Amino acid sequence: MKSHSTIANDYKEACDLLRSGYVKRVRLGWNVGSDEFFRIASDWCDTGAKIKKEGDSFVISLKGFPIPPQH
Structure with missing residues (x-):
């Protein structure tokens, strides 16, 4: 059984969600390029x-x- 994912719309939002301590799974909801990946x-x-x-x-x-650490 997969747990629920929170959707992030960009890199910064994904990092903010992950750093929050409340979210354990973040779905990258945009077209991720190779450099960003x-x-x-x-x-x-x-x-x-x-x-x-x-x-x-x-x-x-x-x-x-x-x-x-935050960048």
């Missing part, structure tokens, strides 16, 4: 988040780990 992967996956393709979009899932 690698930026997300660098900022979040290096600290333990997972990015999966679900349907036509990507979903970032958080587990219990420290939130990356």
Whole structure:
């Protein structure tokens, strides 16, 4: 069973949602380009988040780990 995802409409919104501590899954609700995808992967996956393709979009899932510093 998949948990509910909150939809982000841009990179900043996705980061704000993830850093909030209230959201564990964020669906990237825009057409993510390759540069932006690698930026997300660098900022979040290096600290333990997972990015999966679900349907036509990507979903970032958080587990219990420290939130990356704000840029």
